[in-house]
Amino acid sequence: MPNQFDPPSGTRDFLAAEYAKRERAFGVLRSVFASYGFEPLQTPAFERLDVLLGKYGDEADKLVFKILRRGEHEASGEADLALRYDMTVPLARVAAAYGSQLPTPYKRYAMGSVWRADRPGRGRFREFTQCDIDTLGSASPLADAEVLCVHHDALAALGLTDFTILINSRQVLSGLLEVFAVPPELGAGVLTSLDKLDKLSPPAVIEEIAGRGLAEQAAAELVTTMTAEDATDRIRMALKPSETGMAGLEEVDLLVSLAGAQVPPGRVTFEPRMVRGLSYYTGPIWELTAAGVPGSLGGGGRYDQLIAQLGGPDVPATGSSLGIERVLMLLPDQVAGRPGRIDVAVTVLADDLTAQSFALAAQARAAGLRASVYLGSSGKLGRQLKWANDAGARWAVIYGNAEEEAGAVTVRNMTTGEQASVPVGDLGAHFAELAAG
């Protein structure tokens, strides 16, 4: 039940454990991206409205969070800024703004929040992290293979094993439309219907395609070919008369062979039925899927005209986007080891010993341990040890009047309950030992 203290609909607060899990994953991703020579880019949370709107069509425009003008203009009810909807529009702007300052090719990753006023649902948020890698300025198929392999390696580095990469090509799809004589104006619709073959039965898809205006027989032939047991072979045969189709097969085969050399066997396959929704792709396309996860974990492809269409320079481009929120749901919540907030809890047992307790904590930190003094109001050892335990401390350092007189502190192992008396002068070495153990 939502209440007044919940974060806004579709957004989340990340408390320590969840934050740590996310940051750990982001760190792994950054290191994989860097290992391929991709560099980070961070753009503002918002862009000018005219930069963002009209780039992805009316449906996307409706999902943009718009920011009201400020000051005297606020009353106009007009917006002049909008929250980032994706990482691609800012990339196009950056490519236009910094052109020659950027390396060629410009290989960048962007990891950060994007905002969409979508209806929130399970695994669908209004504020979520997007994780994109793109290469601008290279037409080489190696650039496609590289971004694909980066995302493969990223998932593998996160510990995922049970996933597959489906590869296809826009040119294969164009070739198919050509050899099955689909009129150009029906092309996009037919592809959209074919994309449903993993959810709908072949007859249902045939009906849908026929409904779009293609002759029933042509629709049936197309769907039968695509769903045959030996569909891949049949499609290869069927594409022979189409130059575009054959070029598409060639780029698919090259991509499968380049990626296949780097990833475990069977993880990369040609999937001629895989269409990616977005119409801006111009070459190879791919999708990462995992067993038991509806939809995809991410995907991408070559999009040679998009950067110019978005207002950037006219450069070839290829990129891949990871559905990091879905990936995060597949990762275990806990890491191994004691999840405590601190290693060392220092008691504060007498007013006149406050400064000494404070200094003891500093000494533990100097040895590389996480340490805190007791900040509550009870002077009782039992209460303070309970706090130490709740904070997940591995050791409690007890320093009261008896310890002061003896010139030693009591170090208690919070797991075993064992206690040792350590002379104040030996404490630095003792902490160093605990830190190393």
Added chain:
Amino acid sequence: MPNQFDPPSGTRDFLAAEYAKRERAFGVLRSVFASYGFEPLQTPAFERLDVLLGKYGDEADKLVFKILRRGEHEASGEADLALRYDMTVPLARVAAAYGSQLPTPYKRYAMGSVWRADRPGRGRFREFTQCDIDTLGSASPLADAEVLCVHHDALAALGLTDFTILINSRQVLSGLLEVFAVPPELGAGVLTSLDKLDKLSPPAVIEEIAGRGLAEQAAAELVTTMTAEDATDRIRMALKPSETGMAGLEEVDLLVSLAGAQVPPGRVTFEPRMVRGLSYYTGPIWELTAAGVPGSLGGGGRYDQLIAQLGGPDVPATGSSLGIERVLMLLPDQVAGRPGRIDVAVTVLADDLTAQSFALAAQARAAGLRASVYLGSSGKLGRQLKWANDAGARWAVIYGNAEEEAGAVTVRNMTTGEQASVPVGDLGAHFAELAAG
């Protein structure tokens, strides 16, 4: 001169070098915060408008970026959400929302963007990173000392040495108003004027205070005491009749002694003229200042009523905020070492060797090196070596037809120009050696 591809006014794009500098600093800060047992909290970029507005007065409300309602409500021109203005309002909401799930005390840090529609200027942005640490639920002076020391240690860990921490107390200031018989309704104004003593001459401040309605003689006595060479001693004497003032001195002295035990000598001092602007402080206050930096690098204090005022639970609280954008400007831009994007650049010299080149880069990465293949269109070695050099690669791996025949690759040291022929079978070991060196 701004152009259409610049980021919105007051915001910035962070390309690789700047991003790396910032992330490095944030990493240092996170590790200092964790060493004291502070845990991270991340809240959404926006809050519901009613959560944000009316919390800091009209002036602050004007600086809030408001988000237009969506869908059919957009035309109303009304806003229902607003970008985060600071980290304290979200903290109060989180404390109210998760109460018993949070540890007691709740020691959290928050590092992330906040947005204010301020007039942009040098070092003043509309989107900037705020870095706050706060402890909720402890009335102990150790909690004040702890957050103060955390921020000291954070600056020190970033490499800053030339900075000072000024300490004062709201109770000292209240005591001063009391002993100089300033009527309660003039108190806040008088403190605001006293705060200007570092910019204005004493006579100017006397005049300003008199202008606020305090008798000229009382104003003169107050300012003379505050600006005397032995001001601290005089103030200690003057406060004797005030219980509040003496309590304030006691908390200042304790804080100076606790912090003083941990930081280099002379870095912490009692500064009775330091007033912090915000009226919500209830106990000790502090400010971090650096030589040559106008204003402060940060500061904080105890604010026992604020969390409840902001809609959270009624808990004592203390916190410190670091002006991280200013701190970043004090840090050097470059780190030591070759700043290249990659370690190993792999040439692609023949179409039929593409897959091998791709695999060579993967082998280098497997050894822990950052590696990339050439993604350009030139087949010429010279052009590819120029790219390797531009990318800052330490080694180029050259693999052409001659190398294929010999079953070896040529590894070129990009700094010295020296080349070695390494048999393909020895390459893994060779890369491991390069990575270790």
